[in-house]
């Protein structure tokens with residue numbers, strides 16, 4: 286079985302190649318950024334665009350009545366064509382499994398009327414939890430690209446501390462896991478004032 290794993294920080298590349306804005310909050314230097322795998326980056330300018338679009342889509346929820354930092358996009362791997370995007374809807378659906386990635390995968394397979402999402406890449410603002418990463422593996426997704434890390438999200442809400450790459454490595458499926466990509470921009474979703482307010486409500490939610 287071949288295991289693919291690439292994780293690196295494209296921040297420098299982002300700044301130099303795209304000049305992407307940022308009124309974003311920088312993550313302190315002591316945040317965990319350790320990665321395994323080859324030193325060169327496999328993250329393309331297209332990945333940065335897809336991730337930036339996923340972050341922008343998710344950020345729109347911050348102005349609404351249900352702010353959420355978790356958003357996902359499913360994109361055709363070769364053409365870069367967007368299939369769909371989805372947000373976390375746990376509270377709205379009364380469904381603990383309505384994470385953005387699971388919802389995106391369910392919507393995608395239904396739309397395509399196929400069980401397999403081979404040929405597609407999942408972009409997500411946060412490293413998939415074990416449930417979401419497992420769903421991506423069961424769907425046969427080519428590649429998962431994530432923004433913030435589980436540890437980042439865990440500063441604000443409960444998480445299951447198993448890295449997505451580890452879930453993939455323990456499966457029989459091949460799936461490239463790349464991240465963190467646009468970590469600062471993704472993490473800024475978590476630290477937005479409206480999101481911080483929402484997290485306080487989440488923490489007392491029954």
Ligand SMILES: [Zn+2]
Pocket residue numbers: 384385386413414415416417418
């Ligand atoms: Zn999840």
